Amino acid sequence: MSNILIAYATSEGQTAKISKVLSQQLQSSGHRVELIELESHHPGLDVQRFDAVIVAASVHAGRHQKSAVRFATHHAEALRSKTTALVSVGLAVVATEEAGRQRADEQVSAFLEQVGWQPDLIEKLGGAFRYSQFSKFKRWLFRLSQRLFRKDLDRQGWPDLTADNELTDWAELRRFGNEFAARL
Structure with missing residues (x-):
């Protein structure tokens, strides 16, 4: 079986959670x-x-983590010589409107162009936001956004921004893990 590295960047813990679930799935397949x-x-x-x-990385303010x-x-050179994948974790991917999904595609394209790497597989997953863990300022900002942009947010399929939300599609992550394992 294969020796796999999952290198992840996380700010609020969802990408770490995704990486651990993916690791367990691949290990149960014998890898x-x-x-x-x-960091x-x-x-x-x-x-x-x-x-x-x-490589698993979350997106904040439209960019993957530094x-x-x-x-x-x-x-990049070593990555180009191996079976590789990018797991991009963010909120734009869960938008029901085409513009939101297109934003997620653009974020991935910008990252790959910046680093000079084209992975064999790309998976875009919804992340999470934990309103209950936000600072007072960040809570105020989200409440303001909720009031100002509610119609747009509803149209784009966004959940309540003043509640904790986990938007990761775990079945999709399992499907991706199976597809990645099949390439090894």
Whole structure:
């Protein structure tokens, strides 16, 4: 079986949760999986010792996290020589309106162009936002957005922004894990 690296960047924990679920799925298929949180990653990591690499990164303010950009840029040559995937985690992907889904596609394209890498598979998943854990300022900002843009948010299929929401499609993640494993 294959030796797989899942390198992830997370801010609020949802990408870590997704990466751990994916790791468990791949391990149950007989693969060896190493999880690395990219904020603590150092450039001395030998990516060549892995048969396959999955980079998972959340999107904030329209961009993938800097630690994921640094990792993919630094290891782009090694990534190009392996079976690889990008798991992009954000809120735009869950919009029911085409413009929202197109925004998610543009975010992925911008990331890949910036780092010079084209993975074998790309998976875009909804993330989560935990309103109950936000600072007072961030709560105020979300309440204001809810009031100002409710009609647009409803039309685009957004949930209540003043409640905790987990928007990850776990069945889709399992499907992706199976597809990735089949390529090894």
